[in-house]
Amino acid sequence: QKEVEQDPGPLSVPEGAIVSLNCTYSNSAFQYFMWYRQYSRKGPELLMYTYSSGNKEDGRFTAQVDKSSKYISLFIRDSQPSDSATYLCALSRQGAQKLVFGQGTRLTINP
Amino acid sequence: IAGITQAPTSQILAAGRRMTLRCTQDMRHNAMYWYRQDLGLGLRLIHYSNTAGTTGKGEVPDGYSVSRANTDDFPLTLASAVPSQTSVYFCASSDSWGDGYTFGSGTRLTVV
Numbered sequence: 360q361k362e363v364e365q366d367p368g369p370l371s372v373p374e375g376a377i378v379s380l381n382c383t384y385s386n387s388a389f390q391y392f393m394w395y396r397q398y399s400r401k402g403p404e405l406l407m408y409t410y411s412s413g414n415k416e417d418g419r420f421t422a423q424v425d426k427s428s429k430y431i432s433l434f435i436r437d438s439q440p441s442d443s444a445t446y447l448c449a450l451s452r453q454g455a456q457k458l459v460f461g462q463g464t465r466l467t468i469n470p
Numbered sequence: 471i472a473g474i475t476q477a478p479t480s481q482i483l484a485a486g487r488r489m490t491l492r493c494t495q496d497m498r499h500n501a502m503y504w505y506r507q508d509l510g511l512g513l514r515l516i517h518y519s520n521t522a523g524t525t526g527k528g529e530v531p532d533g534y535s536v537s538r539a540n541t542d543d544f545p546l547t548l549a550s551a552v553p554s555q556t557s558v559y560f561c562a563s564s565d566s567w568g569d570g571y572t573f574g575s576g577t578r579l580t581v582v
Contacts, residue, residue, distance in 0.1 A: 462512035
């Protein structure tokens with residue numbers, strides 16, 4: 360079983376829709392949770408970072424962590440065509456620099 | 471502009487040839503990483519270095535070697551390339567876990 364599971368999609372939604380991207384994990388030692396966005400033919404870039412359970416909001420993006428269920432989510436409100444990209448979740452343990460990545464979900468926002 | 475520079479951006483390589491992928495960062499980050507990204511498999515860690523002078527093996531290290539002679543440079547060498555090493559290779563760096571990783575733009579390698 361992989362440490363982090365992420366539905367690879369692809370996911371296609373109309374412009375303006377609310378998008379929900381999710382990852383599940385198996386190891387309760389994970390304490391830090393990140394979302395990366397990767398445009399085609401580019402490297403991943405850090406989008407959101409959260410620590411432990413709770414929500415974090417940044418503009419149209421909300422990252423949510425539920426440690427009891429070992430489930431993390433990224434919500435995109437009022438989605439735009441420019442949000443079309445692959446989104447990767449990444450987790451790390453306390454005191455560990457190495458990240459464990461999900462497989463990535465490819466998202467397309469249709470105008 | 472601060473960040474990571476990878477070279478070359480793309481390369482076609484004959485099987486059996488030796489190749490070094492270059493990675494340089496100007497952020498003075500302690501840790502550096504090499505990943506390969508393949509469709510359906512996501513990002514897989516090849517090798518990493520927590521600080522200059524030290525390296526470690528990741529998830530898929532076979533066929534690859536790295537060195538970390540100084541803080542800024544972290545080259546990845548394929549001693550004798552095979553077609554299964556066809557992939558997109560990303561170099562990344564980090565200072566502390568809280569800051570996440572900074573990635574380069576990648577090297578697209580095709581081994582024929």
